[in-house]
Amino acid sequence: MKPAIEIISERISDAIQKATGQNVPAIVTAATDAKFGDYQSNNALALAKQLKANPRQLAEKIITELKIDDICQKPEIAGAGFINLRLKPEFVAENLLKINADKDLGAEKTEKPQTVVVDFSGPNIAKQMHVGHLRSTIIGDCICRMLEQAGHNVIRQNHIGDWGTQFGMLSYYLDYKEIDAFLHERYQKRKAFRPKDFIPDAENFYREAKKLFDNDPEFAEKSRQYVVKLHSGDKHVKFNWQFITDASNEEFRNLYERLGVRLSSGDTRGESFYNKMLPDVVNDLKKVGLAVESDGAICLFPEGFKTKEGEPLPFIIQKSDGAFLYATTDLAAIRYRVNELKADEIIYVTDARQKLHFEMLFAVVKKAGWLVPRSFSEGGAKNAKLVHITFGSVLGEDGKPLKTRSGENVKLKELLDEAVKRAKSVVEEKNPELKNSEKETIANAVGIGAVKYADYSNNRTSDYIFSFDKMLAMDGNTAPYMQYAYARIKSIGRKGEEKGIDTVKELKGVKEVYLNEPAEFELAKQLIRYGEAFNSAIADFKPNFLTSYLYELAAKFSAFYNACPVLDAEPKIRPSRLLLCELTARTIQHGLENLLGIKTIERM
């Protein structure tokens, strides 16, 4: 089902074609001010410049050709040449019934589904996830959910850091401290010892190992040998590696589940997965003359990148000691995704600091011609599209990157625990009579939802200041406000039952929609715009377009709720009001749960 704004755009385009012979895309936006109507077209202003015509006269010509009386009232020309459009209540009412019949409430499917690989989250094994992983994980998940909603074939890839020197270091440390024997024993009795219980220890081990690595040359040397051993498949070292990897993955899965992020073990393709492909990556690039040696390292020099000294900036794919880098792994991953996963598009969700790396990476693979699957190298298949989606940092109240008092990264688990704890105390205060299990459910939904919603509601590209107080506030654009609006609607259903009103039956029987009260009409117009909001959110991968739509919806619902009794309405209009409630609840639920992965609750 097409959003109103798209139908209007098409009509405007046609009218311009007829009036001027110009074939231009329509410029239609939501009106900047309610007094100008619902939508406005600014085409006349833009065209007048090109055609050296008077914009108001041009607007006149356009609206005489404009066939839109099935949707809008008579178009008005205002100001310098704006065409203002006001939706007809009949059109809104009819659309309300249409979205009621649509399980996706007007969110459109794409005409050409693509295979899209989304690379996100990417934590490191042997370490707990921290705030630094929050944004990639949840923004990446939201992007996947939106693409899936649009009908694309989405392949999630969790590029975890499970290889490299830091692991050799840790693995050797286990032997050095004779911890491995302990592990072996425990690992045999898995039931009594879950690998994830090991993670907090692993982190301390990691810290100590790092200290030794930096200060003890012998330890450092041994660590490097362990990397080589792992590389060559040494059974003992491999065992240590596997144990830590399993433990970490279990920990990650727990967090993803809590966060409502859809990432399973099947989506994991860590650095280790690509390890065996790395020599070929380097050799193939050498063969075609793109990779050359420089200061002992194997590098590529994509055009347009400079060092501090103004020299060509290298993209290093093999260090002078022979080791590979993340650049090498990323190259191997692109090949795998293009050739094996058949990606039409690859999306990377990382923080903005990695911008340069991805610009260089993309330049290199384009030059190497790796974006066309090998089986199509004679031509035919088109280049896979590469996209780097960036985001800003999470800052503390002091405006600096969020850290604990001791200067460490804040653990994601602890952050979520705190949010849930705070939500719990609010529930205790507001609704002490609820069962404890329900309080827990509410606290989890609200606490975790608040953290996610706060992130989503900020512009993805800018930094934001993390504040429990703000994200858990009941006023404003927050998860609790959205969840509260939802819970109130659900409460109407329950109250109706108590009063002996069969709301389900009345809803099924609704044939006519009454939008006579301003609050009803405003809410209805917002409801039919869900598809429009979805389209703009997915176009730029900006979740904040969705949250601001949902917030406006909830605000309009609250105004309606205050102004218009539902259960006590006259029998004639009650079904119509129930429909407004029902559609609001479904839209909030669809947006929150399907697209943002935030739980709604029946009661709070």
Added chain:
RNA sequence: GCGCUCGUAGCUCAGUUGGAUAGAGCGUUAGUUUCCUAAACUAAAGGUCACAGGUUCGAAUCCUGUCGGGCGUACCA
């Protein structure tokens, strides 16, 4: 040094790609409850869109420069 990015109300942030008198929330002030969850609603006050030029019918948005913050810039990811 060079590159990227940001600077919008006291605070936290939007601003749909160049449109009309720049919008929300918090906070402040003033109201609303015999009524479906007041975790709500209604309204008011609050702005040199960092600064200075330029482009044009029109600029928070585009171009140039200045000031200020953040990030990146050859073997970490």
